[in-house]
Amino acid sequence: MTTLGYAILGLLSREELSGYDVAGRMRARVGHFWEAWHSQIYPELARLEEAGLATHRVVEQRGRPDKKVYKITPAGLETLKEWVTEPPVPRPARDELVLKAYSLWLVEGGGAIALFRDQEQRHGEKLLEYESIRAWMEKEWGEEVLRTDSPRFASYAALQRGIVYERGYAEWCRWVAEQLAEGQRTKRPRKPKAV
Amino acid sequence: MTTLGYAILGLLSREELSGYDVAGRMRARVGHFWEAWHSQIYPELARLEEAGLATHRVVEQRGRPDKKVYKITPAGLETLKEWVTEPPVPRPARDELVLKAYSLWLVEGGGAIALFRDQEQRHGEKLLEYESIRAWMEKEWGEEVLRTDSPRFASYAALQRGIVYERGYAEWCRWVAEQLAEGQRTKRPRKPKAV
């Protein structure tokens, strides 16, 4: 089983979905910590079905192409439950911007400051977006967001990670931009080639 | 050019390195936001050389196998500089634990609490490790860590991201574990199958 398989089972545990819908949920719901395109999703759904973890029925539609609606099986639910409490293999977050930061010393102020200010804004916007979703959840779902046996709690908890992540990211970007700006203000001449 | 290529150039811009050393630096220095194994590094170094961004010379050693020491070229430095200020294509952080959180509602307390407490500890330990490196840098490098044209500033800035990341991660884990524990204390019976 691949991680994507579990991601899909996680969605199917909440509702029956077509491949197209899975792709949509993937973008909207779990997109901030796992993404997948339909070209990966369709074969994965077929594999889940072959493994007996999901089944599908064809739903005919008027004026639209037929769709295959997938449903998780009891075996699928068991597999998913077992996976949930297993510790994940630790993998470092691959982050290209941090890699760029590691070579920041090579470039003179301007462009780098712009980059980090821009990234700060992007992540700040993401943060606001997530926070407004959280506000919506709290208003709409009330105390259920803290009822740990409710899927709404799980959605809320995952979103919470996105919020903490984006807040920290924006903070770091601002800090870097400030250091760069400060470095430009109190400019020292670069070290001469031969001392 | 792949991102790995730039990661390697970033290391070579500071010092000449053999493939073996690059692999080591990769683990120790940039490992918390980009990892790579030697099997990927050796071919990538060959590609960098072919593209004229690095050169190598063979260094003979006593009692040890010969090594190829790579050096960045002026063209390599230019390529690296150009890349640094280009905005990265936004890719969501793939995080399996958040995916597990999204399915947390399916499992009863015990195992899930243990998982998140354990993860909190892991990230808490990472945090302490990074903080002690930061303390070492500040003590050893002094004000140079804030001199934006110094490689030490860049190292410091990248490490800073690791610190913010791990702090946020540990915080989130603790929050989830607390919610799960709270949910267990004030246990409600699960919704009956048919109401």
Next chain:
DNA sequence: ACCCGCATGTAAGTCGTTACATGATTCT
């Protein structure tokens, strides 16, 4: 006329991981 949403797939290519392969020296 053209684009967007719905709907499902395959193919080609890239990137990353694990395993295979070899071999000397030093430490436990």
Next chain:
DNA sequence: AGAATCATGTAACGACTTACATGCGGGT
């Protein structure tokens, strides 16, 4: 005797991305 460090590579596999492929209906 066995493990770890230094040192460089290749091969096979798996995961992920981008592009190709098709087709209807509704909106601008």
